[in-house]
Amino acid sequence: MHAPRPLTSRKAGALSGTIRVPGDKSISHRALMFGGLALGETRITGLLEGEDVLATAAAMRAMGATVTRDGDGQWRVTGVGVGGLSEPDAPLDLGNAGTATRLLMGLIAAHPFTAFMTGDASLRSRPMARVTVPLEQMGARFVTRSKGRLPLAVIGTATPTPISYTLPVASAQVKSAVLLAGLNTPGETSVIEPEPTRDHTENMLRHFGATVRVDETPEGRKATLVGQPVLKAADVVVPGDPSSAAFPVVAGCIVPGSDIIVAGVGLNPLRAGVFASLRDMGASIDEVNPRVEGGEPVADLRVRYAPLHGAEIPAHRAPSMIDEYLVLAMAAACASGRTILRGLSELRVKESDRLAAIAEGLTACGAIVTVAGDDCIIDGTGTPPKGGVTIGAKLDHRIAMSYLILGAVTEQPIRIDDAAPVDTSFPGFADLMNSLGLKIAAEA
Numbered sequence: 135m136h137a138p139r140p141l142t143s144r145k146a147g148a149l150s151g152t153i154r155v156p157g158d159k160s161i162s163h164r165a166l167m168f169g170g171l172a173l174g175e176t177r178i179t180g181l182l183e184g185e186d187v188l189a190t191a192a193a194m195r196a197m198g199a200t201v202t203r204d205g206d207g208q209w210r211v212t213g214v215g216v217g218g219l220s221e222p223d224a225p226l227d228l229g230n231a232g233t234a235t236r237l238l239m240g241l242i243a244a245h246p247f248t249a250f251m252t253g254d255a256s257l258r259s260r261p262m263a264r265v266t267v268p269l270e271q272m273g274a275r276f277v278t279r280s281k282g283r284l285p286l287a288v289i290g291t292a293t294p295t296p297i298s299y300t301l302p303v304a305s306a307q308v309k310s311a312v313l314l315a316g317l318n319t320p321g322e323t324s325v326i327e328p329e330p331t332r333d334h335t336e337n338m339l340r341h342f343g344a345t346v347r348v349d350e351t352p353e354g355r356k357a358t359l360v361g362q363p364v365l366k367a368a369d370v371v372v373p374g375d376p377s378s379a380a381f382p383v384v385a386g387c388i389v390p391g392s393d394i395i396v397a398g399v400g401l402n403p404l405r406a407g408v409f410a411s412l413r414d415m416g417a418s419i420d421e422v423n424p425r426v427e428g429g430e431p432v433a434d435l436r437v438r439y440a441p442l443h444g445a446e447i448p449a450h451r452a453p454s455m456i457d458e459y460l461v462l463a464m465a466a467a468c469a470s471g472r473t474i475l476r477g478l479s480e481l482r483v484k485e486s487d488r489l490a491a492i493a494e495g496l497t498a499c500g501a502i503v504t505v506a507g508d509d510c511i512i513d514g515t516g517t518p519p520k521g522g523v524t525i526g527a528k529l530d531h532r533i534a535m536s537y538l539i540l541g542a543v544t545e546q547p548i549r550i551d552d553a554a555p556v557d558t559s560f561p562g563f564a565d566l567m568n569s570l571g572l573k574i575a576a577e578a
């Protein structure tokens with residue numbers, strides 16, 4: 135348990151300035167893991183130094199990789215070779231990091247040792263059966279708490295067998311866990327996904343020298359990894375995290391008169407759904423200086439305030455903006471007319487139940503929100519909700535940041551009971567947002 139760190143956000147004037155958000159969390163986790171398996175020295179630039187990624191660094195060290203920090207975002211990793219991880223001599227504490235947990239479960243599953251994993255109260259409540267089921271098919275065994283939850287023990291197998299697995303839920307973490315188990319498995323391991331999810335694992339495995347084929351099949355997109363590759367160290371330049379960029383982008387969209395630039399944002403098409411959705415709502419977001427960095431499309435986003443209107447956001451877009459619904463809901467609460475967010479079942483099993491966090495938090499702020507099955511309907515009046523409440527962050531960084539952004543336009547301030555979880559993904563969030571003109575402060 136940590137001491138709660140409340141933060142309050144007050145109404146702000148027009149935002150201006152240029153900022154850069156921290157490195158992409160998904161790419162940062164994978165760079166440390168793959169560097170830790172590759173032969174030679176991998177140099178990483180722009181690594182996110184949030185608690186989640188630091189948990190991955192510690193876990194890879196505990197299993198034999200050499201991980202060194204040279205300076206801000208500059209890291210070096212010397213790997214142990216595919217199949218070369220060693221048994222950690224203490225439980226791996228992954229804190230709040232679901233991605234670290236699930237991907238490492240995959241890596242460990244195909245090693246002949248046992249590892250224990252745990253995390254904070256949020257992580258210990260999250261479902262892991264979605265990962266243990268396919269990994270057991272590959273030969274690993276697990277001892278978990280009820281409902282497949284942490285703490286758990288992974289009993290890795292010395293003789294993993296390849297599988298072809300069709301994802302029952304759209305999840306890049308499950309896809310990645312299976313593919314990473316496939317690294318130390320002879321033969322070909324495939325994952326078929328009915329809805330495509332972020333493809334950083336496939337892209338970065340190729341960057342490190344693995345063979346990954348991607349085919350469109352009648353069942354969906356099929357990624358196939360040829361097992362037991364020699365991974366070779368490869369430098370990684372981590373782009374700005376689009377999920378983190380979504381916070382200042384929404385702020386620029388809802389605070390009247392704003393004109394801001396968020397520089398160096400990763401715009402992988404399987405991650406950029408929130409920007410498309412905001413544009414559907416009338417937002418003015420221009421991609422300036424588009425380029426490719428570290429193999430990912432990147433651009434500077436110029437955001438100018440424009441009045442937003444409601445829109446229907448289709449369920450098939452969910453995987454490309456799965457972490458951004460909370461902050462998009464803040465924008466919808468300021469828009470005029472009805473916004474319908476469809477297909478949100480996965481929001482219930484994130485760092486918290488985010489569907490509840492949208493409905494309860496926005497309703498407390500004075501907005502009109504209805505949950506119908508897996509859909510969320512927000513009826514905006516064109517005027518922001520009044521605010522004047524304390525929102526419980528529930529160990530969920532994105533709840534804290536989303537409501538702090540909303541507080542920039544509500545008549546009365548919005549207080550977050552504990553903003554400490556923000557450090558998991560976006561260290562320096564409040565100062566960076568304040569540099570644009572937001573008014574986020576520690577006093578209650």
Ligand code: S3P
Pocket residue numbers: 159160161233304305306307308310332456457480
């Ligand atoms: C992630 C995948 C997503 C996302 C998470 C990061 C990844 O989770 O919510 O923040 O890096 O693979 P799911 O795969 O559970 O949707």
